[in-house]
Amino acid sequence: MLKLFQNIFLLLIIFSANSYSQSFGFGCLGFVGGFGGYSHQQYKPDGLNNYVDNFNLQYVEYLDTKMQHFGKSSGYRVGVNVFRAKFTGFLITAKGFYQQLHEEHNSIVYQTAFGIDHEYDLKIRSYGIGIDLGIPVTSYLSWKIVDGSLLINGAKFTETINSSAGTQINKYENEKTELGYSIGSGFIFEVIKNYISIEGSASYTQITIDKMINEDGSGNLSYNSQSGSEEKFINGGGFNAVVQLNLGFPL
Numbered sequence: 001m002l003k004l005f006q007n008i009f010l011l012l013i014i015f016s017a018n019s020y021s022q023s024f025g026f027g028c029l030g031f032v033g034g035f036g037g038y039s040h041q042q043y044k045p046d047g048l049n050n051y052v053d054n055f056n057l058q059y060v061e062y063l064d065t066k067m068q069h070f071g072k073s074s075g076y077r078v079g080v081n082v083f084r085a086k087f088t089g090f091l092i093t094a095k096g097f098y099q100q101l102h103e104e105h106n107s108i109v110y111q112t113a114f115g116i117d118h119e120y121d122l123k124i125r126s127y128g129i130g131i132d133l134g135i136p137v138t139s140y141l142s143w144k145i146v147d148g149s150l151l152i153n154g155a156k157f158t159e160t161i162n163s164s165a166g167t168q169i170n171k172y173e174n175e176k177t178e179l180g181y182s183i184g185s186g187f188i189f190e191v192i193k194n195y196i197s198i199e200g201s202a203s204y205t206q207i208t209i210d211k212m213i214n215e216d217g218s219g220n221l222s223y224n225s226q227s228g229s230e231e232k233f234i235n236g237g238g239f240n241a242v243v244q245l246n247l248g249f250p251l
Contacts, residue, residue, distance in 0.1 A: 031085065031194055036078045037244025041101050041124070043207050044236035045070045048122065048157070051223035052105075055118065059109045066107060070122060073101035077242055079128075084248060091142050091188075093132040095149075100125050119160040124207065124234075127152045128182070140193065144186040147201050151180040155209045155234065157221065172212040172221045174233070180206045182240060197246045202239070209234040 049069045056066045079097025086092075101124040108115040130149030134142045154177060159170040184203020191197055212221040212233050223231065 031248035031250055032083055033081050033246055033248035035081060035244045035246040037242055039077045039099055039101060039242045040074045041205060041240045042072050042238030043234055045234045046231040047223045047233040050231055062109045062111045064108055064110065068105045070103050073103040073124060075101035077244060081246065089135060091134040096129045098127055114164045117162040121158040123156045125154045140190040142188040144188065147184045147186050147203060149182040151182060153178045153180045153207050157212055171215045173215055174209045175211040175213050178208050195248050199244050199246055201242045205237040205240040207234055207237040208232055
């Protein structure tokens with residue numbers, strides 16, 4: 001899968017070079033640069049929420065407050081704009097990035113005088129490559145008509161139980177790598193033209209994670225629903241918003 005990503009990057013670079021091979025001068029091939037920013041993601045973790053429901057049902061008589069459902073995470077995104085260039089009234093960007101999102105919830109079980117704290121922590125990791133196609137609106141503002149990315153997704157789920165007897169930690173990771181995608185739109189505002197810009201995107205992102213296995217290989221995380229059917233740990237994605245700062249350098 002990584003080889004596939006490398007081949008796509010190579011094609012993007014070749015494409016950008018051919019597009020500008022007839023022009024010469026400082027910045028004739030466009031700009032390359034890095035970026036970093038904040039990402040918010042909604043998703044549908046039916047399997048994980050079944051696991052939460054089973055916990056709430058098991059300890060219903062001893063909970064001060066129920067464990068909350070998962071479905072909204074936030075974190076950071078960092079990456080590289082392989083090239084960003086304008087030609088014939090269009091703006092094209094090819095990019096690669098890494099994103100990590102996080103969501104956690106906890107609940108205290110009062111079976112004795114001393115409460116037992118249960119903490120559930122989920123991290124979603126994504127490697128992505130993408131292409132933006134946009135048009136300039138003004139000299140400092142561009143509209144990204146299409147912002148599309150292909151994603152490789154993974155997840156890590158940690159269950160921590162803190163009691164007077166000590167701490168117990170169970171860690172689970174996705175059984176296999178999962179592919180996803182993101183499609184949306186956005187804007188680019190030039191703070192210092194061609195060198196520093198602020199970028200915002202809104203998109204639909206598809207995420208699926210089938211099964212989670214214990215890191216020591218002892219077995220799968222079980223999250224059967226009350227009907228007995230087994231859901232995917234994460235069976236769908238949702239709305240994604242990203243705000244990032246870009247730093248560019250001429251090619």
